Amino acid sequence: MTTVHVPASRPTAADLSVWPASTTEPARGDLAVGGVPLTEIADRFGTPVYVLDEAEVRERCRTYRDAFPEADILYAAKAFLCRAMAHWIDEEGLGLDVCSAGELELAVTTGFPPDRIVLHGNAKSPRDLDTALRLGVGRIVIDSPSEIARLAAAVGPDGHQKVMVRVVPGISAGGHAKIRTGTDDQKFGLPIADGYAQHAIARILGQPQLRLTGLHCHLGSQITSVKPYLVAVRRVVGLMMRLHEQHGLVLPELDLGGGHGIAYRPGEPALDLTTLAGRVRGELADACATAGLPVPRLVIEPGRAVVGPAGVALYRVLAVKHTGRHVFVAVDGGMSDNPRPALYGVRYAPRLVGRRSTAAPAGVTVVGRHCEAGDVLASDVELPGDVRPGDLLAVPVAGAYQLAMASGYNLVGRPPLVAVRDGRARLLVRRESLEDIRRRDVGL
Numbered sequence: 040m041t042t043v044h045v046p047a048s049r050p051t052a053a054d055l056s057v058w059p060a061s062t063t064e065p066a067r068g069d070l071a072v073g074g075v076p077l078t079e080i081a082d083r084f085g086t087p088v089y090v091l092d093e094a095e096v097r098e099r100c101r102t103y104r105d106a107f108p109e110a111d112i113l114y115a116a117k118a119f120l121c122r123a124m125a126h127w128i129d130e131e132g133l134g135l136d137v138c139s140a141g142e143l144e145l146a147v148t149t150g151f152p153p154d155r156i157v158l159h160g161n162a163k164s165p166r167d168l169d170t171a172l173r174l175g176v177g178r179i180v181i182d183s184p185s186e187i188a189r190l191a192a193a194v195g196p197d198g199h200q201k202v203m204v205r206v207v208p209g210i211s212a213g214g215h216a217k218i219r220t221g222t223d224d225q226k227f228g229l230p231i232a233d234g235y236a237q238h239a240i241a242r243i244l245g246q247p248q249l250r251l252t253g254l255h256c257h258l259g260s261q262i263t264s265v266k267p268y269l270v271a272v273r274r275v276v277g278l279m280m281r282l283h284e285q286h287g288l289v290l291p292e293l294d295l296g297g298g299h300g301i302a303y304r305p306g307e308p309a310l311d312l313t314t315l316a317g318r319v320r321g322e323l324a325d326a327c328a329t330a331g332l333p334v335p336r337l338v339i340e341p342g343r344a345v346v347g348p349a350g351v352a353l354y355r356v357l358a359v360k361h362t363g364r365h366v367f368v369a370v371d372g373g374m375s376d377n378p379r380p381a382l383y384g385v386r387y388a389p390r391l392v393g394r395r396s397t398a399a400p401a402g403v404t405v406v407g408r409h410c411e412a413g414d415v416l417a418s419d420v421e422l423p424g425d426v427r428p429g430d431l432l433a434v435p436v437a438g439a440y441q442l443a444m445a446s447g448y449n450l451v452g453r454p455p456l457v458a459v460r461d462g463r464a465r466l467l468v469r470r471e472s473l474e475d476i477r478r479r480d481v482g483l
Contacts, residue, residue, distance in 0.1 A: 056305045057388065058435045059092040059349055061459075068395030070433060072351055073459030078393040080464055081431050084457055086355040087372035089442050091467070093127065093460040095349035096438075100131035106316040107339055113157055115297050115342025116142045118439040122149040123458060123467045124346070129155075134177070136340045140170035147174050157203075157294075157338075161227050168193050172200065180205050180255050180294075182228060184239045187246060194248040202243065203255045203294060204229065206236040208274040210258055210267050228256065231278050237285075244286060253292025253335060254279065260343065263300035263308040265315050269322045271295060276323070280330035294338035295319065301347050303436045304388040310344070343439040350438025352377065352454075354389075354416075356430040357408065366403040368426055373407015374414045375448040377441040381413045389417050393431040396423035405432065409449050442468070450476055 055062050061073045070077050073092045080090055103112045113134040116125075120137075125146045128135060134155035137143045147153050157178040158171045163186060171179055172193055180203045181187060194200045205228040229236035243251050254275050258267050275293060282288045299310040319337070327334045354370035379385040389405055401424035407414035416434070445453040452471035457464050 054305075057302050057307075057348065059095040059351070060098070061092055061094060066395075068391070068393065070390070070392050073464075074462035075459045075464045077351065077353060077433050078431060080457055080459070081353050081355070081393075083464070084455055084466065085470065086353050086431070087370075087376055087454040088353050088470075089376075089437060089454055089456040090351040090353065091124075091346070091438055091456055091458050092349045092351075093123075093458050096124070096127055096346055097131055099345045099349065100128065100133050102312065103339065103341055103345070104132060106312045107337060109320075110337035110339050113155075113338060113340045114345055115340045116146065117443065118342030119346050119350075119441075119443045120145060121456065121468050125149045125151045136342070140164070140167045143167075143170055143174060143176065153177065157340075159205075165189075165193075172198075177201065178203055178252065181239070181243065184229075184242065187239065187242050187249070191246040191248045196248065198248055199250055200248065201250050201252050203253045203292065204236065204240055204243065204251065205255045205257070206231050206275060206278060208256050208258070208271045210270055210274075231274055236278065237281065240282060241286070244288070251288075251290065253290045253294060253338070255294035255296065255338075257296030257340070258298055260298045261300040262298045263310050265311070265318050268295060268315060268319055272319060272322045273326050276326035276330055276332070279332060279335075283330075283332060289332065291335055292338055293323070293335040294340065297340040297342055297344070299341050299344040301344050301436065304386060312344075347436050347439035350436065350441070352434040352437035352441065354432045354434070356426060356428050356432060358428055359426060366401060368403045368405045368422065368432075369408060370405060370416065370432060371408055372451075372454065373409045373416060374411060374446075375407075375409060375451055376445045376454050377416060377437070378444050378446065379440055380415055380417070381411075387417045387420075387434050387436070389420060389422065389432045389434045391423055391426060391430055392433045396425055398423040398425035400424065401426075408451070447471075447476065452476065 059072050063071050065071050065076055072090055111134055113136040114128045115136045117138055120142055129151050135146055135151060136157050138159040153175045154177040156176050158176050159180045161182045178201050182205045207228040207230045209232050229239050243249050256271055256275055258271060279290055302309045324334055354372050356368055357371050358369040360367045374381050400421040402419055403422050405417040407416055442456055455470040456468040458467050
């Protein structure tokens with residue numbers, strides 16, 4: 040562990056609006072996060088490397104607890120999970136939303152209470168369900184009718200398992216078509232509009248081993264407007280009213296998922312959490328009063344909004360190429376550690392750190408090292424015109440869906456992850472080595 044004393048100076052708020060709140064400028068051209076200079080992290084741990092600000096993660100957990108004091112907050116592990124992350128989430132009083140046996144076992148073997156975990160997934164494997172039942176997961180979210188009989192059989196005639204049902208409210212919301220999950224034309228959940236959800240719920244009520252505690256919906260990701268959530272509340276409460284009329288059923292829980300949008304570049308919109316909490320609370324109370332139902336306990340599942348802004352990715356420049364009107368800045372990572380630009384067209388704001396440049400800014404495209412034309416990390420961004428091999432680039436808002444989605448493409452190995460806090464840096468996830476890759480390759 041390293042202890043560093045960093046002056047408290049800070050660049051303008053506009054410059055660092057999407058960086059962790061702890062970011063300072065210990066020297067001109069350098070940045071520190073959590074009291075640790077980024078140049079020191081790159082020198083000590085190599086590049087590419089991910090940096091995660093522990094204090095930022097914890098503060099964002101507290102912000103959610105303060106905004107929704109009456110709700111259960113579940114961190115969506117798919118955004119990023121490691122043992123330390125599970126420990127922080129537990130200590131901050133949040134639950135956990137997982138979507139595989141792997142995520143579930145990692146959390147529970149770290150010490151996370153299984154009764155505060157919810158298992159999701161549109162195609163849960165037998166191993167997923169067996170692991171959830173063996174470890175005593177709190178809720179299992181049923182996503183398709185075929186899961187009902189399978190789960191009831193796995194529970195057994197003398198067992199009991201709390202379940203929720205994921206319903207589709209028919210709402211289009213989210214930053215990209217590939218991350219919109221509230222519409223009727225995608226793989227998740229059971230549609231409300233055609234009665235499919237209602238029919239499945241009737242089947243669940245016929246299984247005494249399964250205790251239905253509530254309804255779940257998730258509209259998508261990178262939603263920056265409150266309105267879709269309010270529409271979802273009205274439509275899901277409408278279904279709850281019909282279930283009460285048909286079965287006398289009063290459900291005590293309503294899970295509105297997550298998908299709360301964050302800014303990746305200065306000036307981009309982000310979902311206002313305080314406004315969301317107040318408006319959802321009011322809409323839910325009004326809708327339940329109209330339906331003649333008690334207000335269910337809310338469940339909220341933020342992932343990206345907790346960990347995304349707490350992360351920074353560091354890369355070393357390997358080459359600078361001038362091709363016609365284009366300038367390509369190639370770095371030592373790329374789509375194997377961050378496939379999101381290729382998948383969703385996500386745009387980032389990389390920054391030169393480690394040296395002060397007086398050169399005028401120039402438009403460049405930051406590309407990765409992989410054998411794909413689509414291996415682009417940041418298109419048409421400004422960097423100093425004298426950017427050169429050996430320079431260090433830092434990319435903010437790198438905590439979510441980057442290392443979590445990393446692949447073994449070109450066998451370059453996945454980067455490490457380093458946590459920073461109070462001037463100390465410690466390794467949480469080590470770099471994947473060639474020896475790791477060789478050990479998995481057991482055939483000849």
